Structure formats: C-alpha cells, structure tokens
Amino acid sequence: MVKEHLQFTLFEKGIFERVVLKPPMKAPGIMHNEACFLYAVEGESKVFSAVSDIMLRTEEAVVMKCGNYLNDWLETTEQSFCQAIAIHFYPDVLKKLYDKELPEFFKSVKDIQPTCIEKVKSSRLLKNYINSLQFYFENPDLVNDELLKLKLKEIILLLVNTDKSGSMKGLLASLFTPTEYSFKELVEANIYNNLSLDELALLHGVSLSSFKREFNKVYKESPGRYFKRRKLERAAKLIISTNERIGEIAFNCGFSEVAHFSNSFQDQFGCSPTAYRVSQNNN
Template identity: 35%
Template sequence: MIVTYKRIDLFGRLLFETARIIPPFKTPNPMVNEACFLHIREGAYNSMSEEEILHVKSQQSVLMKCGNYVGQMLADKKTGQYRAVAVHFHPEVLRTIYKNDLPQFLIKKKKHPSRNNMALIPASKAVDKYIDDVLFYFDNPHLANEEMLVLKTKEIILLLMHTENATGIQTILENLFTPRAVDFKTTIESHLFHEISILELAQLTNMSLSSFKRRFKALYGIAPLQYILGKRLEKAKELLLISDLSIGDVAYSSGFSSLHHFSKKFKETYGAAPSHFRMSFVDK
C-alpha cells in the first residue's frame, strides 16, 4: 500500500520522486528511454532486470540503465515501512541541461558495452547529504526552481562518477540510454530459481501475458509453469542428494517461497517427502 507519494518535474519530465510504502509491494518498472538512480532510505529493495537480481539495503542505492525491471519493496524490520527517493534521467532533459557541454558518457563512442543493467552504490555520507537536500525540496516545493533542479541533476551525476564502484558506474553511465537486447530464453533461464511470477517474466520480456505464454510454448514445448516447476524440482532433488542444506534452505534455493508447496510438489513428483527422499538415499 502506498502511504505517500510526491514528485518534482523538470522541463515537463519526471526528475525526483519519493514514496513511503507498506509492503508487500511489487511493481513492473519498464524504462524504455530513461534511466534511474534509486536510494533506499528505509527497508530494502529487490531490483530484477532481464538477467539480474540485485538486493539493495537501506542507505544503499542502485543505478539502472534503460531496460525492463520488476521492483520488490521490502519492509524495515522496525517500522514495517519502505521509503525511497529516485532521480530519473531522460536524454532530452540532460541535453537541455548541458547544452553544448555534454558529459563524455553521453557522447563518446561505447568501447565497452555494458554487461549489466544495474550497479550497486554503497552507502556514503555524500549520497546521504544529497538525498537530504532532495527531501528538503519535497517539503519546500516553492524553492525547487528550474535553476536549482538543474544544479541538483548535475550534482548527482558528479557523485555517481566518484563513488566506490566508479568503474562499474562509469560503464553503466556510458550505456545509460543504450538498450541491451536480451534473448527470450536468457531471461527465462536467468530467473528459474528466483521468486518471480509468470506475469513478471512477461513484463521483463516486454510482452503481454498471452503473447509470453504462446512464445514460451513454441520454444519449450510445454507451459511456463510446468517447465519452471520441473526445473526447480530437479534442482531441489540435486541439492537434497549432494548438500547438507536444511529442507527449508533447499526449497528457498530452488525458487520455492513456501515450504508446504515445495514438499507437496516434491512428493507428487518423486513419491516421497523431501526429508524421506534424502534419508532413503543416505541409507543406500
């Protein structure tokens, strides 16, 4: 549930936004021709792209280039809430801001295409101070004039270029508005063992649910749920045989969010509960 939401625009496009949310809360976050810097003030955030999943803790940030994402907001253990501040980058806004003095990452030839769509930014006093300034303008919108917003946009870009993860950030910045084509199967295989729904997989592949199911059936020969469940059960079976992980950890590592659901499906498939299956193998 969204408790509060505020935004500030620049040149007619979203620049800053902040939200306070009571999880559980998940939402698609497609960014076709924009990028985003997201700072977690309270709680945590799971950012899922076509090939990656990144866990961002409180006081950490993530820089996301253009692409398809699904975001999961996680509650702070003390307050039960999630709070974040986002800065959005649009190519036309940056060109207006910098005019004839564009930063190198916007104009130089991409020698090193980005292998990742996201970069984690560690907690830092400089970023905290910047976020405090942005929150001040949400509380005092009459002071958020165009000149000040332009300065704050330039400031966050400078901060990003001098963070601890400077190399990774620089690569993302250089590819900020360069879409990266990801193969359909690569997205599926990258998220087989993550807690993700079929609808969210469709969103990551930028397809409607019905189109996604048709494409999946054409490529794999069976329905998405059947295929994913089979792969997760195969991994669980392997982990039961070769590891000493608890049954709960086996379920979680294989992509199951419910121990009851895992045990039920495992028994239906292999004829024995996970614990009995493991014991029978040990006895042999």
C-alpha cells in the same frame, strides 16, 4: 500500498521522487527511453531486470538503464514502511541540461561492458546528497527549476567522480541503449526466482499470451511444467548434498510456500523431501 508520493518536475517531466510504501509490494518499472537512480532510504528490495537481480538494502542505491524492471519491496521485522528516492534521467532533459552538448562521460567508454543495472557504493557524499533532497522534499516552496538543474547535475557528477572501477561510466554511456538478451537467457536467469509468468512477461516487454507462445516454441513445453520440473530437480540435489533445512531449500528454489513445495515434491519423486533425504543418505 503507497502511503506518500512526492515529485518535482523539470522540463515537464518527473525527475525527483520520494515514495513511502508498506511492504510487501511489487512495483513494475517500464523505462523505454528513461534511466533511473534509486536509493533505499529505509527498507529492503530485490530489483529484477530481465537477466539479473540485485538486493537493495537501507542506504544503498542502484542505477538502472532503459529497460523493464520489477522492484520487490520486502517485509522485514526492522521496518514497517519502506522509503525510496528515485531520480529519473531522460535524454531530452539531459540535452537541455547540458545545452545540447553532453559531457564526455555520456559518450562511448572503451573496454567496459556495461550491465543493465549497477549498484552504487554507499558513501558520505551520497548520504549528504540524499539528505539535501530530503530537506527540499520537506520544504517544497524553496524548490525552483534552477535548483533542480543543479541537483540533477550534482548526482551525475557524484556518480562519475566516485566511480573507481569505471563500471558506472560504462553504464552512463549506454543509459538509453537497451541491453540485448535472448529469450532463453531471460528464462534461465529467472528459473529459481519467485516470479509469476505475468512478471516475466513484463520483464521481457511482451504480453502474457505472447510470452507463453514464445516459451512453447522455444522449449516445447508449457512454462508452468518446465519451471516446476527445474525447481524440483534443483531442490532434490540440494536435499542430498547440503544440510539446509527443507524450508530454506524450498525458498531458495523459488517456492513461496513449504506446503506447496512438499506436495509438488511428493508428486514428482513419490516421497516427502525429508524421506527423500533419509533414503538417499542411506544408499
């Protein structure tokens, strides 16, 4: 549930956003010709792209290039609400911002393979920048287009100048170039994530029916049956090779409920997870 949503627009597009929400909540992000900087002021989230995911904790940030994402805000004992600040990048806005000639760091960077999502290291400079945005969200009457242009340039320079590895430069140079991946890469990357078929279809950028058709064509098996089998096979290996609790194994293999996991395990292996551990250890 969204409790608060504030937005500043520039060149008729929403650029700066502040959102307060009550977790748990999953927020899809469809960004075909757009990129985004996301900062968690408070709360924890797991950000999924098609073939990777990143944990986002309080006072951490990520930059996401164009693509489809799912932001899973998690319920914790520390916070009742989550707060995030998002800054959106559009190619036409950046051209206007830099008077049609983009800086060098938006151009090709050699020897760097950019990912679709990159975590931004926490720093005093970044915290100060976020605090300055918070001030303007609390005092919107002070905001005008010239100020927004300065703040947009400021975050871009901050990201570039604090990038020691060069990975952020690589990401900025490919902000609006979609990451290519195969259908199998998407499936294999998300087998043990607790994502629905609808959510996987969203990450792939297709309808649910199209996703199911492609899955059956590639795997010769229904997605529900394939995912359950792979999850249970991994769980069986962890049960006999680790001392993890059954509930932890169920969660790590993508099951949201221990009871559902136990019933599925019983159907697959003919005994409960606990009995399976005992029998295998005695052999």
